[in-house]
Amino acid sequence: DAGVTQSPTHLIKTRGQQVTLRCSPKSGHDTVSWYQQALGQGPQFIFQYYEEEERQRGNFPDRFSGHQFPNYSSELNVNALLLGDSALYLCASSLNLRDTPNTEAFFGQGTRLTVV
Amino acid sequence: AQRVTQPEKLLSVFKGAPVELKCNYSYSGSPELFWYVQYSRQRLQLLLRHISRESIKGFTADLNKGETSFHLKKPFAQEEDSAMYYCALTRWDNNNDMRFGAGTRLTVKP
Numbered sequence: 001d002a003g004v005t006q007s008p009t010h011l012i013k014t015r016g017q018q019v020t021l022r023c024s025p026k027s028g029h030d031t032v033s034w035y036q037q038a039l040g041q042g043p044q045f046i047f048q049y050y051e052e053e054e055r056q057r058g059n060f061p062d063r064f065s066g067h068q069f070p071n072y073s074s075e076l077n078v079n080a081l082l083l084g085d086s087a088l089y090l091c092a093s094s095l096n097l098r099d100t101p102n103t104e105a106f107f108g109q110g111t112r113l114t115v116v
Numbered sequence: 117a118q119r120v121t122q123p124e125k126l127l128s129v130f131k132g133a134p135v136e137l138k139c140n141y142s143y144s145g146s147p148e149l150f151w152y153v154q155y156s157r158q159r160l161q162l163l164l165r166h167i168s169r170e171s172i173k174g175f176t177a178d179l180n181k182g183e184t185s186f187h188l189k190k191p192f193a194q195e196e197d198s199a200m201y202y203c204a205l206t207r208w209d210n211n212n213d214m215r216f217g218a219g220t221r222l223t224v225k226p
Contacts, residue, residue, distance in 0.1 A: 004159075042202050042218050042219050044216070048213075104162050105162070109159050110159070
């Protein structure tokens, strides 16, 4: 099991462009969460997907959207990129809490996005 | 509002010395607290969680609800403990929204 895999590992985009980041969860996991980690900060929760729907959302604008596919993989889309969107984007997968209380979240290596 | 504070960005100790990484939180309900660790060039991984009451790699953490703290401790630090440590919090019945502190970089010197 490769664990949580994210692609690409690095990305450079121009201000105003759109970007799509991808995440494959750990085998057997059905819940995917996305986090933004700015330099020198801890990860900040963006949103979580379960059963192909956004279940909860952090304090991020609508420019940040996502999707979950039937195979549980997920995408994070960011529109109208700003310089401040430059960060490490982390994906974490877990089992659904209702079915598996106290489930552990496993993190991917992240995608480093640079907006210029 | 949920908030996690790690007051030390950097912490340096000598091998064999005790180490304590501080974590304070603010939360109105019943929190679940975690410590995550990130070793050099590796992904973020769970070190321990307060409900497990385990000792992982010699580390322990006690939840002090009165002081709203969850400090991470190890009596004898090892060089391989050098890493970035993050304290995190969720609601006990909802792990959807995990709040992280800014992290403490621990360096254990030989």
